[in-house]
Amino acid sequence: xxxxxxxxxxxxxxxxxxxxxxxxxxxxxxxxxxxxxxxxxxxxxxxxxxxxxxxxxxxxxxxxxxxxxxxxxxxxxxxxxxxxxxxxxxxxxxxxxxxxxxxxxxxxxxxxxxxxxxxxxxxxxxxxxxxxxxxxxxxxxxxxxxxxxxxxxxxxxxxxxxxxxxxxxxxxxxxxxxxxxxxxxxxxxxxxxxxxxxxxxxxxxxxxxxxxxxxxxxxxxxxxxxxxxxxxxxxxxxxxxxxxxxxxxxxxxxxxxxxxxxxxxxxxxxxxxxxxxxxxxxxxxxxxxxxxxxxxxxxxx
Numbered sequence: 189x190x191x192x193x194x195x196x197x198x199x200x201x202x203x204x205x206x207x208x209x210x211x212x213x214x215x216x217x218x219x220x221x222x223x224x225x226x227x228x229x230x231x232x233x234x235x236x237x238x239x240x241x242x243x244x245x246x247x248x249x250x251x252x253x254x255x256x257x258x259x260x261x262x263x264x265x266x267x268x269x270x271x272x273x274x275x276x277x278x279x280x281x282x283x284x285x286x287x288x289x290x291x292x293x294x295x296x297x298x299x300x301x302x303x304x305x306x307x308x309x310x311x312x313x314x315x316x317x318x319x320x321x322x323x324x325x326x327x328x329x330x331x332x333x334x335x336x337x338x339x340x341x342x343x344x345x346x347x348x349x350x351x352x353x354x355x356x357x358x359x360x361x362x363x364x365x366x367x368x369x370x371x372x373x374x375x376x377x378x379x380x381x382x383x384x385x386x387x388x389x390x391x392x393x394x395x396x397x398x399x400x401x402x403x404x405x406x407x408x409x410x411x412x413x414x415x416x417x418x419x420x421x422x423x424x425x426x427x428x429x430x431x432x433x434x435x436x437x438x439x440x441x442x443x444x445x446x447x448x449x450x451x452x453x454x455x456x457x458x459x460x461x462x463x464x465x466x467x468x469x470x471x472x473x474x475x476x477x478x479x480x481x482x483x484x485x486x487x488x489x
Contacts, residue, residue: 191357192378200346220342221265224335229258231334231399232327241407248323257313261328264309265302272301278439299336299427300464322412329419330398336423337391344383351380351433366438382434389426397422411482417475424468431461 202214232254236247249257274282306328314324343349350362353370359378362368370377401408401415408414436448436459449457458466 190355190378192359192361195360195362198345216345217342220338224338227334228331232331241409243410248319260309260313264305268305269298269302272298325416329416330402333391333395337387340383340387349383351382352435354380380433382430385430390423394422411479413475414479417472420468421472424465427465428462431459
C-alpha cells in the first residue's frame, strides 16, 4: 500500500456557541482572513512610517488614510471573492439559484475575484483621496502574502481544495466522500496537499521576496510598480504550477475531460486557475520591466 500521512484531527471551528437557536462559530478560515488583513496592515504601516523607503522621504498616504483604506479593502475582498467564485466557477448553478449567492457561510470564494475586488476598491479610494496608483499598488502587494499563507493553511484544516491523487509519501488521506472518490480495496485515496504547496509558494516564499524588496537598503518603492509587478508575476506563476497538482473543481470534470481542463484540445489544455493566472503573469512582467527601466534621481545608489 502507498505510504501516506494521516490527516490531522483539527476541527474547522476554533470554538462555537449556541445562542437563541443560532449556531455561532469562529472558524479557522475567518480567523485567517482577519489575521492576514491585520498583518498586512502592520506591514504597510511600518513602510509608510519609514521615510528612507520613499522618494523625497514621503509615503503616498498617511496612517489615517490607511485606516480608511482597510475598510475599502475588506469590502473589496469579500464582495469580489464571492462574485468571482459565482462568475468564474459555478455561473450555471447561481443563475438557477440566485438566492444562494448570499450564502457565503456555505463557502465559495475566489482569489482572482477577491483580487479584482481589491483593485476596484483601491482605484476608487485613490481617486477620492488623490493618491498615486502605482505606489498604492506596491503597498497592497506587500500586504497580500500573509493572508494567502494563512488562508491556504485554513483550506488545509478545512480539508478543502485538496490536490490530485498521488503516490508520493507526503500525500494525505483527506476525509470526506468526495476526497475519497478514488479509494480502492487496497487503501484510501492519497492526495497532494496542494493547499500547503500554495501556502509555501504564494504566501511564505513570495512574502519573503516582497519584504526584502521593500525594506532593503535600496528600497523597491523608489521604482513604482516593481513590488506590485513582482507580486502579480510571482503569484500567477506559483498558482499556475500548483494547478498541475490541484484537483480541479467538480463541475469541470467529465468522462471526456478527467483532468478538469477549462480549455482543452486533444487531452492538453489549461485549468480555470491557469487561465485566470496568465494575465496576472503578463501584467506582472510588464510592470517589473517598466519599473526597472525608470530612471529617476531619487533611486538610492
